[in-house]
Amino acid sequence: MYSRVNYTLIGVFVILFSLGILYFAFWLGGKGSHDDNKIYMLRMKESISGLSKDSGVKLKGVNIGTVKEIRVNPKNIEEVEILLSIDKDIPIKEDMKGVIKMFGLTGLSYIEIEGGSNGAKSIESKDGEIPLIKSGDSLFVDAETRLKHISDKLADILDRGDKLLSDENIKNLSSVLKNTDKITAKGVDIEDKVASLMVEVNTTIKEFRVSFNKLAKGYDELALNLKRDMPPLTKSIKQTSDNIDRLSIEIEKTVKRGDYNFKKILQPSINDIEALSEELSRLTRELRQSPSDILFKSRGSRRGPGE
Structure with a gap:
């Protein structure tokens, strides 16, 4: 009888314990879900x-x-x-x-x-x-989108490549290359002509420099000749002017004295005028015969009238 009672108590305890665990589990689950x-x-x-x-x-x-x-x-x-x-x-x-x-x-x-x-x-x-x-x-969708975009771009590039390499474009490209060769050949010919022209220009410049140097040298000689010849001529003209002044004074004095022997009075001046006229005539003849002598011919110093 005692054994039967013990088994009954143990069974009741197990049932109550199991119910308690189930209740606790449901309570814990409900609390976690809602709270x-x-x-x-x-x-x-x-x-x-x-x-x-x-x-x-x-x-x-x-x-x-x-x-x-x-x-x-x-x-x-x-x-x-x-x-x-x-x-x-x-x-x-x-x-x-x-x-x-x-x-x-x-x-x-x-x-x-x-x-x-x-x-x-x-x-x-x-x-x-x-x-x-x-x-x-997601990563896969993003990768798929990127791959699709790359694929579309690649297809577009291939399509453009096909259009670029069409028979008509290849023919046009060949024509362009041929024209380029012709232009290059003409460019070489033009380059040779330009080089030849530059040589001629350099030669002309050199000749111009030589001529310019000669002209400059002639100008220097002309300046030296003028510098050398002008003082005597100027001095001669000044002396003639002085003689004319003296002649005027003598004529005035003679007129006042009543002496009218003009030949005697004018003879010195006439001599000076004749000498000056002869010098000018000689210079004129030389210029007519050889104008370049005035630039390049060396002369000795000439004396003026009365020297």
Whole structure:
């Protein structure tokens, strides 16, 4: 009888203990769901392969929640709705985005919350709906977009290359090259002519320099001749002028005395005038016979009349 009572007590204790554990588990689960976490919605149009219920949700590599549910949007079959259960103490900002990332090469995925700033507003529920987190492109979608862009660019380059290397363009290019060869040949001929012309110009310049030097030398000789010949001639003219002055004075005195023997009075001046006239006549004849002698012929000093 005692054994039966003991078994009964043990059975009751086990049942009560099991019920207590179940109650504690339900209480803990309910408290975690309603008190510690907050539900957010994430809508994505890309494939979510590798992502499953209870997959992790991370912010800067720190676990902040889990994936609670995955379903197709009944209002838009192009979208997948992902319900995220995130710690309510973690503020989710309006400038944050949810991105699917992969654990290395395992094929398992998780949700990474990117972005966010302290100055941004926190996401709040509107009209009782679940708060919506913006979605961003995953690494694979970004790589696919970039590869598509590169592929389009490459196709465009190849298409332009085909157009550039068309038969008509190749023919035109050949024509341009032929014309370039002709222009180059003409350029060489022109270069030779220019070189020859430059030689002639240099020769002309040298001849001009020689002629100019001769002219300068002749000018110097003319200056020397004039410098040498002019003083005697000037002196002779001055003496003639003085003689004329004396003649005038003598004539005036003679007139006053009543003596009119002009031949005697004028004879000295007439002699000077004849000598000067002879000198001028000789110079005129020389200029007519050889004008260059005045520049290049050396002369001895000539005496003036009366010297």
